[in-house]
Amino acid sequence: MTATRGLEGIVATTSSVSSIIDDVLTYRGYSIDDLAEHATFEEVVYLLWNKKLPNQSELEQFKAELSEASELPAELLEQMKSLPLKNAHPMTVLRTLISMLAMYDKDAEDMSTEGNYKKAIRLQAQIASIVTAFSRIREGKDPVSPKKELSFAGNFLYMLTGNEPDEISETAINKALVLHADHELNASTFTARVCVATLSDIYSGVTAAIGALKGPLHGGANEQVMKMLSEIGEENNVDSYLDKAIENKQKIMGFGHRVYKNGDPRAKHLREMSKQLTTITGEEKWYTMSVKIEETLKQKKGLLPNVDFYSASVYHSLGIDHDLFTPIFAVSRISGWNAHILEQYEDNRLIRPRADYIGPDKQMYVPLDQR
Ligand SMILES: CC(=O)SCCNC(=O)CCNC(=O)[C@H](O)C(C)(C)COP(=O)(O)OP(=O)(O)OC[C@H]1O[C@@H](n2cnc3c(N)ncnc32)[C@H](O)[C@@H]1OP(=O)(O)O
Ligand SMILES: O=C([O-])CC(=O)C(=O)O
CATH class of the missing domain: 1.10.580.10 (Citrate Synthase, domain 1)
Structure with missing residues (x-):
């Protein structure tokens, strides 16, 4: 197995x-x-x-x-x-x-x-x-x-x-x-x-x-995206933040996907919404910073945004707590x-896969007082 x-x-x-x-x-x-x-x-x-x-x-x-x-x-x-x-x-x-x-x-x-x-x-x-x-x-x-x-x-x-x-x-x-x-x-x-x-x-x-x-590898990533955007603070800091993150092999929240290899089809809708809403709030920086992150990560790592990336600036623009x-x-x-x-x-059947055992073999039981 x-x-x-x-x-x-x-x-x-x-x-x-x-x-x-x-x-x-x-x-x-x-x-x-x-x-x-x-x-x-x-x-x-x-x-x-x-x-x-x-x-x-x-x-x-x-x-x-x-x-x-x-x-x-x-x-x-x-x-x-x-x-x-x-x-x-x-x-x-x-x-x-x-x-x-x-x-x-x-x-x-x-x-x-x-x-x-x-x-x-x-x-x-x-x-x-x-x-x-x-x-x-x-x-x-x-x-x-x-x-x-x-x-x-x-x-x-x-x-x-x-x-x-x-x-x-x-x-x-x-x-x-x-x-x-x-x-x-x-x-x-x-x-x-x-x-x-x-x-x-x-x-x-x-x-x-x-x-x-x-x-955070699943739905929790959207909150972490906003944390990252807040840490970066402004567009000029994007390059240095990402260079450091890439050097430290840090996962960038809101990027990558197990199934999509050419991009998450939901991201473009959220990107549009982010653009619209940040324009209304006058906080365009969250959108422009996000776009810069997207472009930089695509170029440097071939990574594309998933559903969690632009949803962060969308919810933030709606005044929702992170x-x-x-x-x-x-x-x-x-x-x-x-x-x-x-x-x-x-149409139920119990879901029960197997594990490939990699632990120790043929251990001898030692009584408690002899350990
Ligand atoms: C709604 C959702 O659940 S969407 C996903 C939300 N999660 C995130 O946004 C968290 C960040 N992303 C990730 O951690 C991953 O891309 C996942 C969890 C979404 C998918 O994980 P996996 O399919 O297991 O991919 P895996 O982690 O093996 O990545 C493959 C390679 O791409 C790199 N990679 C993938 N995503 C990222 C990322 N976000 N930042 C940096 N590198 C990444 C990995 O380091 C790995 O590189 P390596 O082969 O050089 O080691
Ligand atoms: O399908 C996945 O692995 C994660 C995802 O994008 C979602 O749940 O919306």
Whole structure:
């Protein structure tokens, strides 16, 4: 048995949720470029879970279901206030609270298809309520309840800030949510599928996935990108920063990808948004610095930006706290996790690969008092 490091190139399952073929990303066969330009996040979530785009009445009903499910259990909100939120990373808080939600869900152990679909809706709606309520509570503010008439993206910003967003901000968040929704068998989605393939419940699968997304080699990279941009400070410092990083063999956050070798098709949309939003805020430096980093790394290392690179300056321009960048990724990606979890349940088999043992052989047991 020979191991393939990081399972690179290993095809571990079939899936009809999303595909990456020749660097082109599609959700259920629809190109990400079309969806990013035209679709609402709600339409995309419906598509991922129902294998087809909704018609008008299906979409209205779906939005109403999401809206109805968005209220958090009052006890959970109370408990949230007593947690040591100030010292915890928001992804740690999110992982814990999503897990706790199961304790308030009477259907938590219902493994029927209908039961799991219902819980997918609750999770999708409530993850946005958790992230925004958490952000407000740690600032000493009261959580804001969503408004029925607002879109998912609009409500997210409304619940975060307490103000209805302008059209440009709402469109930007909607597009970012669409672009992050699913991505074939990435690390967090694989984690979710491994977890539920034991026939564990959907809350366990999503909780495990949040843990995997948190890492800086995966979703956690977007927060690290902003940290890097802040450290570099201005365009003139880009060359010296990158030269030093390359010399020290340091990984540059937001660059490289296991699957894309000619570039991440989501990055160009986020780059455009970064340009637009930084122009509006008057902080063009985040965009121009990012472009310089992109050009320099392409030339010096052949490295290209991934989805996490320009999303950092996009979220920063929307006034979002940097440690909420990865939780926002989770608010979107939970749609993909749920789609994959439902797909795994549809045709389940335990996921259990092998390890190529490289430890010592034929050890003799020595009693404790003789060691
Ligand atoms: C949503 C997402 O999850 S997108 C990914 C987000 N993560 C990041 O942006 C973190 C930075 N990027 C990385 O660490 C990697 O590119 C990953 C984790 C995304 C992919 O990793 P892998 O497929 O295992 O590639 P691996 O790390 O083996 O890199 C291959 C080569 O490219 C180099 N490389 C890859 N990415 C980078 C990077 N960001 N900075 C510097 N060098 C890099 C590696 O050092 C390695 O070089 P070597 O062959 O000379 O040793
Ligand atoms: O697919 C991956 O390995 C990581 C990624 O880009 C994502 O999850 O969006």
